[in-house]
Amino acid sequence: MSQVFLLGFKDIGRLPELLLKSGLREVIRPDNFTAIKLHFGEQGNIGYIRPAWVRPVVELVKKQQAIPFLTDASTIYKGKRSDAVNHSLVAAEHGFTIETCGAPVIIADGLRGNSFQQVTVKGKHFTSVKIAQDIFYADSLVCLSHFKGHELSGFGGALKNLGMGCGAKAGKYEMHNSVLxxxxxxxxxxxxxxxxxxxxxxxxxxxxxxxxxxxxxxxxxxxxxxxxxxxxxxTWNETYTAVQEKIAEYAAGVLANKKDKCLYVNFLNHITAYCDCYPSQPKDKPLINDIGLVASLDPVSIDQASADLVNQAAGRDLFKEIWPPINWADQLNHAEILGLGERKYSLEII
Ligand code: SF4
Ligand code: SF4
Known part of the structure; x- marks a missing residue:
């Protein structure tokens, strides 16, 4: 059973304590290139993790004498993040600069999103996956995820940030192509x-x-x-399940050369029905009050705990209510089968 640690949102100033308690020192070694995986928010979106919350993560990674960089991979839709230049500019507009965060932004799959490493996986859908080059070559990873609803997977958390978020463009196509x-x-x-x-x-x-x-x-x-x-x-039949399973298989590809070298933090605030790829305000409306931050070394446990905390706060299965045809547990079950972690967890409030 994996441990998940919870910090109330009003105590966000204690984020370094949460990171240390959940095992940052064990994951990040001196001289590591450490990828801090984020979603910088589509232009006009307001739900993304704030630069001020990223800075203490960067500082702790540096204290480990590692070399942090902030990263994401290109999108396949024609927003402002579909190439490295515009993606970096949006990140800067949203405050992700060396001055504010203390680390540079490197878009991990190159100028046009076609820089990737093929990684072998033993999946149901894939035997190899296309992982963004600079994430593949990073030594360790801190996965910072804004936990919210998602129109394809019910919710988006650590597994989605890892699997879909670290896939190069061609990989993102592969994950989406059963949805019509x-x-x-x-x-x-x-x-x-x-x-x-x-x-x-x-x-x-x-x-x-x-x-x-x-x-x-x-x-x-x-x-x-x-x-x-x-x-x-x-026209959903098995496709919601297939997309989630594919995301889990991409997450397995990311972790293939980083076993025990990843720490996950989910931010349970500004919890909306839609993901941060959506730029306009009406779909940004939070569904419930902010809850807090959870951290773990297990990407399955942290997402299970996040979903449980949201649903407990809502008093119902919120993600099922907003996306009725989606069984959000499919991503967790498949990730568990792939050996990425376990759904059973123990929660400690710090
Ligand atoms: S799902 Fe198909 S139609 Fe819709 S935006 Fe993507 S490619 Fe276009
Ligand atoms: S109403 Fe919806 S489906 Fe129709 S054109 Fe506008 S965005 Fe497209």
Whole structure:
């Protein structure tokens, strides 16, 4: 059974204590290049982990005489983070600079998102995965995840940040490609917003309604995010499960050369239905009050504990309520089968 440590959100100033208690010293060794994996937030998003909270993490890593850098990989949708230049600029706009955080931003899969290392995994869907180059070559990793709802996996936490977040662009395509959405003509207003976000120009207008060409669609799901009218729907059968399993297999690829070299921190604040890839405000509305921060050496336990804490605070299965067709436990079960961690945990409040 793995240990998970909880710190109340009002005590966020004690973040260094949380990191030390949960095992940072055991994970990070002197001279390590230590990747601090983040989501810098899409332009206009306000849910991302704040630079001021990242600074103490950087300082503790430096105290271990390691060399930290802040990192993420490119997105496949056409936002502001789909290449290294614009991604770095958004990170800087959101305050992730050397001055504020004490470490540089390095976009891990290169200028155009095609810099990756092929890693062998023994998965149900993949035998090898495409991990962003600079994350592969890092010696240790601190995975800082904003825990919130997610339109493909019910919630997004450490496993999602690790698996989807550390995959290079081609890897992200591989993880998404079993998801094929359709547009409900009764709800579509032909506003064309989804056109802007579709990375493959798969959406066009037919009889004043948007339609998706299944031959062009790569299943990234970004049109779901972009539509304010809930017109984009997924014909879900086993696909929610498949996406989550694929994310877990990518997480296994990240950890293949970093066993016992990763520490996870989930921030349970500003808990929204949608992920931080969504730029506009209405979908940023928090669903419940801020809870706190959890930390662990186990990516499965930390996500299970995070989901439990959110659902306890809500008094119901919040993620099932907001995304009814999704069984969010699928990612945890598959990660457990792959040996990434265990769902059983003990929680200690510090
Ligand atoms: S139509 Fe397909 S490729 Fe385009 S945004 Fe939607 S899911 Fe992605
Ligand atoms: S964003 Fe939604 S309403 Fe607008 S065109 Fe696309 S599917 Fe239709």
């Amino acid at each position: 959405p359709v547009i409900d003509p009764g709800k579509c207003t032909a506003c064309r917003l989804c056109f802007k976000w579709c990375p493959t120009q798969a959406i066009s207008l037919l009889n004043k309604k948007a339609v998706i060409d299944p031959n062009k669609c790569i299943g990234c799901g970004d049109c779901i995010l972009s539509c304010s009218f809930h017109a984009v729907q997924i």
